[in-house]
Amino acid sequence: MTTFLALAISGLVFGCVYALTASGLVVTYVTSGIFNFAHGAIGMVAAFTFWQLHIAWGWPAPVAFLVVLLVLAPLLGAVVERILVRPLYGAPIGVTLVATLGLLVTLLGLAFLVWPPDTTRVLPRFFAGHTVTVFSLVIDWNQLLVIAAAVTVAVSLRLFFSRSRLGIAMRAVVDDPELAALAGTKPERVSQLSWAMGSSLAALAGILLAPLVTLNVTDLTLLVINGYAAAMIGRLRNLPATVGGALLIGFLNQQAVGYAPPWFNDYVSPAIPMILLFLAVLFIKGERLRAGSLQGLRMPRPPSLQRSLLSGAAFVLVAGVVGSQLSPANLAIGGQGMVLGVVMLSLVLLSGYGGQVSLCQLTFAGLGAYAMAKAGGGLGGLALAALLPAAAGALVAVTVVRLRGLFLALATLAFAQAMDKIFFLHALGSGSSLEVPRPSLPGIDLQDDRVFFAFLAAVFALAAVGVLALRRRAFGRRLIALNDSPAASATMGVSATSTRLVVMALSAAIAGVGGALLGGLHGSISNNDFLLLNSCVLLLLATLGGLFSPTGAFLAAMSYALFPKFQELFPDLGQVQFLFTGLGVLALGRNRYGIGGQLADAGEKLRALRVSRVREVARAAG
Amino acid sequence: MLQVDRVEVRFGGVQALKGVTLDVPEGAVVGLIGPNGAGKTTLFNVITGLERPSAGRVLLSGEDVTGLAPHLRARKGLGRTFQRIEVFSSLTVHENVLAAAEARRSWSRDDADPGRTASDLLERVGLLEIEHERVDRLPTGLLRLVEVARALASQPRLLLLDEPGSGLDTTESEALGDLLVELVADGSRSILLVEHDVELVMRVSSHLHVLDFGAIIASGAPEQVQQDPAVQAAYLGTSAA
Numbered sequence: 001m002t003t004f005l006a007l008a009i010s011g012l013v014f015g016c017v018y019a020l021t022a023s024g025l026v027v028t029y030v031t032s033g034i035f036n037f038a039h040g041a042i043g044m045v046a047a048f049t050f051w052q053l054h055i056a057w058g059w060p061a062p063v064a065f066l067v068v069l070l071v072l073a074p075l076l077g078a079v080v081e082r083i084l085v086r087p088l089y090g091a092p093i094g095v096t097l098v099a100t101l102g103l104l105v106t107l108l109g110l111a112f113l114v115w116p117p118d119t120t121r122v123l124p125r126f127f128a129g130h131t132v133t134v135f136s137l138v139i140d141w142n143q144l145l146v147i148a149a150a151v152t153v154a155v156s157l158r159l160f161f162s163r164s165r166l167g168i169a170m171r172a173v174v175d176d177p178e179l180a181a182l183a184g185t186k187p188e189r190v191s192q193l194s195w196a197m198g199s200s201l202a203a204l205a206g207i208l209l210a211p212l213v214t215l216n217v218t219d220l221t222l223l224v225i226n227g228y229a230a231a232m233i234g235r236l237r238n239l240p241a242t243v244g245g246a247l248l249i250g251f252l253n254q255q256a257v258g259y260a261p262p263w264f265n266d267y268v269s270p271a272i273p274m275i276l277l278f279l280a281v282l283f284i285k286g287e288r289l290r291a292g293s294l295q296g297l298r299m300p301r302p303p304s305l306q307r308s309l310l311s312g313a314a315f316v317l318v319a320g321v322v323g324s325q326l327s328p329a330n331l332a333i334g335g336q337g338m339v340l341g342v343v344m345l346s347l348v349l350l351s352g353y354g355g356q357v358s359l360c361q362l363t364f365a366g367l368g369a370y371a372m373a374k375a376g377g378g379l380g381g382l383a384l385a386a387l388l389p390a391a392a393g394a395l396v397a398v399t400v401v402r403l404r405g406l407f408l409a410l411a412t413l414a415f416a417q418a419m420d421k422i423f424f425l426h427a428l429g430s431g432s433s434l435e436v437p438r439p440s441l442p443g444i445d446l447q448d449d450r451v452f453f454a455f456l457a458a459v460f461a462l463a464a465v466g467v468l469a470l471r472r473r474a475f476g477r478r479l480i481a482l483n484d485s486p487a488a489s490a491t492m493g494v495s496a497t498s499t500r501l502v503v504m505a506l507s508a509a510i511a512g513v514g515g516a517l518l519g520g521l522h523g524s525i526s527n528n529d530f531l532l533l534n535s536c537v538l539l540l541l542a543t544l545g546g547l548f549s550p551t552g553a554f555l556a557a558m559s560y561a562l563f564p565k566f567q568e569l570f571p572d573l574g575q576v577q578f579l580f581t582g583l584g585v586l587a588l589g590r591n592r593y594g595i596g597g598q599l600a601d602a603g604e605k606l607r608a609l610r611v612s613r614v615r616e617v618a619r620a621a622g
Numbered sequence: 623m624l625q626v627d628r629v630e631v632r633f634g635g636v637q638a639l640k641g642v643t644l645d646v647p648e649g650a651v652v653g654l655i656g657p658n659g660a661g662k663t664t665l666f667n668v669i670t671g672l673e674r675p676s677a678g679r680v681l682l683s684g685e686d687v688t689g690l691a692p693h694l695r696a697r698k699g700l701g702r703t704f705q706r707i708e709v710f711s712s713l714t715v716h717e718n719v720l721a722a723a724e725a726r727r728s729w730s731r732d733d734a735d736p737g738r739t740a741s742d743l744l745e746r747v748g749l750l751e752i753e754h755e756r757v758d759r760l761p762t763g764l765l766r767l768v769e770v771a772r773a774l775a776s777q778p779r780l781l782l783l784d785e786p787g788s789g790l791d792t793t794e795s796e797a798l799g800d801l802l803v804e805l806v807a808d809g810s811r812s813i814l815l816v817e818h819d820v821e822l823v824m825r826v827s828s829h830l831h832v833l834d835f836g837a838i839i840a841s842g843a844p845e846q847v848q849q850d851p852a853v854q855a856a857y858l859g860t861s862a863a
């Protein structure tokens with residue numbers, strides 16, 4: 001009984017923290033209509049800032065606490081709203097998602113830069129040493145503080161939204177922005193306020209969470225992300241349900257620690273919030289088909305089969321020549337670019353053509369590598385490396401098939417994070433690693449690094465030609481039609497369900513092959529290769545490169561592969577992959593074509609110019 | 623062919639359809655007219671399954687399809703165009719129609735060459751010359767014709783057209799009228815036509831329904847409906863004003 005109560009208290013404490021972060025998320029989402037994926041990172045940055053003020057600079061805790069909570073965090077939220085979010089109102093979900101993910105990654109990069117992970121930082125518990133005892137149960141003041149904070153916030157939010165003019169105005173904006181504008185409320189102001197509030201709540205959660213765990217950039221971010229599950233239980237709009245969900249998550253998590261069998265705590269417990277997130281997303285009503293959702297994206301035309309075959313052959317040839325000259329270290333980097341290119345191509349298919357967001361492409365890649373390792377190599381292994389992820393992809397697709405946009409992104413986020421905790425951590429071993437053999441081809445020595453490099457180039461070229469061929473065929477047209485206008489596709493008798501299922505499985509298979517070859521390239525893989533945050537970076541880079549063309553995918557993959565080199569050049573820049581990617585994406589703004597798209601556009605303009613020249617000349621001659 | 627039976631739809635406080643009942647017989651063009659906001663598009667959405675009615679039924683060839691998903695209704699021979707253009711903007715004119723022909727091949731036993739079908743249809747609506755243009759560069763009037771061709775590529779037995787004539791000039795809309803008459807001539811197809819161009823509707827429809835504030839206020843032969851005082855007050859009155 002005492003254990004139960006003690007665990008209930010600690011569960012309550014974690015639940016309160018989740019309730020804070022989730023409430024912040026809900027407040028920003030309902031008011032501005034934009035889901036802030038960077039919410040967790042804001043909490044993390046706030047906790048570090050608090051550490052900086054309080055521990056490093058010796059400010060008294062209450063002062064530092066209030067400064068972060070009431071000045072810095074709201075300011076950050078307001079600035080983010082003004083600069084990043086405001087231009088995005090009314091933009092399609094793909095754009096807002098990429099933008100806030102970009103912010104997430106930027107904040108991670110900045111945190112790594114300012115607070116390098118080589119020193120350990122500790123935030124002591126608030127009021128350390130003070131405890132109260134209730135019925136032989138020892139509760140420390142830190143826990144009381146968390147509970148008090150959560151109750152205060154819950155009550156104030158309730159009063160704010162029901163009593164204050166501003167709060168009522170905020171609710172009005174949610175219901176009808178135009179009407180609210182007529183009544184003299186500026187929607188931008190209100191939504192800016194909601195971002196400031198959300199940011200402040202994230203900060204509060206981060207600061208309260210940090211003493212309970214360790215002060216670590218990624219861990220803390222992901223912990224705050226656990227609160228997303230609670231927000232989802234409240235369907236992103238209902239605050240009481242959100243708080244209830246948060247308490248449930250905290251309760252289940254802590255009781256599991258006390259009562260569940262060890263295997264459960266090893267495998268499942270850490271993933272409980274993500275499992276709940278996934279389940280909660282499943283209860284979301286599917287988006288109704290709606291006419292008038294036209295996106296007006298202009299995808300570049302795919303080249304003809306002949307042209308893409310020629311380009312592919314040229315690519316392999318050049319890669320072979322380049323590969324024969326590279327140093328072993330650079331060969332590995334180049335190879336890394338090739339295999340990541342294959343994974344990126346899976347995103348071209350899924351997100352570029354199919355318009356579906358996935359934050360779990362590296363999870364599929366990891367499954368591919370795992371299958372390859374278990375199969376012991378060979379072409380059969382490669383086939384298995386495609387099949388296992390394809391099955392997983394189909395499974396995910398079946399469960400989330402009604403979902404699009406934001407909810408699909410959240411479901412894939414939960415899947416990636418849960419797989420990380422449940423599967424990769426154990427199957428690939430944290431710290432240790434799993435050996436992955438290379439495939440073998442008769443008469444070709446793929447164990448030779450240069451030969452393998454050329455092989456990888458050939459695989460990338462083949463995959464690129466394949467993806468482009470698919471784009472030109474009936475399936476590609478169906479995919480694009482479904483993306484451009486789901487309503488019109490339905491009136492042609494196209495089943496969105498089966499089409500999405502197929503493309504998800506196919507894309508997972510491609511990613512799986514990429515993962516298997518990635519393992520083969522380095523000889524082994526570890527669980528750190530397939531983390532959720534890396535999947536985010538991958539998606540963002542793919543977007544930066546332009547999701548519609550293999551060229552863009554290749555450029556994006558090569559820059560990903562080159563990050564270690566940049567890191568060598570700028571050792572003091574923290575984790576460059578986060579910073580560079582994030583800043584790049586933020587600069588992208590509303591542009592959805594990326595660099596590859598710009599190139600294709602320039603090419604098309606050039607061609608149009610030439611054609612009109614030819615016509616002019618012909619007219620002059622005739 | 624189509625029976626709409628006491629269909630009701632409400633959006634919050636607005637009752638967009640109040641017990642609408644109408645029939646589309648086989649081999650006919652039936653006109654559906656009414657002032658802006660009368661509920662015509664909403665009715666189309668109910669028939670095609672994009673909108674769930676709060677009451678009432680939709681029957682296709684006698685079969686109740688009220689609970690059926692839009693793509694399954696399409697496979698039962700229901701096609702439509704949209705008032706707010708819904709073309710596939712990343713594809714060419716030809717590919718837009720091709721995609722529909724290919725979709726049809728995938729769910730029917732018909733294995734006619736989709737490429738041929740697409741080109742034939744584009745010739746029929748007079749867009750063959752620009753079939754390789756990207757649709758995002760075309761004016762609205764032509765996009766409506768792309769939608770008509772695309773809808774025909776599914777070979778629907780009932781075609782719902784939502785203001786196909788808006789954005790067309792006189793010659794184009796005359797050609798469209800001819801096409802519609804031609805389409806139903808062999809008796810195998812029906813058309814339900816929503817159109818503000820009264821002349822066009824009068825010319826091609828054999829039967830007319832007038833919708834006003836979500837209710838059918840008159841039905842009958844075109845000339846007869848035109849004379850109806852209620853219609854003149856509600857519809858022709860407002861358009862004359």
Ligand SMILES: Nc1ncnc2c1ncn2[C@@H]1O[C@H](COP(=O)(O)OP(=O)(O)OP(=O)(O)O)[C@@H](O)[C@H]1O
Nearest residue numbers: 633636638656657658659660661662663664665705
């Ligand atoms: N999704 C929706 N949500 C709320 N109200 C809607 C929605 N769709 C339509 N309405 C309302 O329902 C009524 C009927 O609209 P509908 O578009 O069906 O009219 P319509 O006859 O097609 O008009 P028009 O001639 O302008 O196309 C209008 O009052 C409209 O404002």
Ligand SMILES: [Mg+2]
Nearest residue numbers: 662663664705
């Ligand atoms: Mg309408």
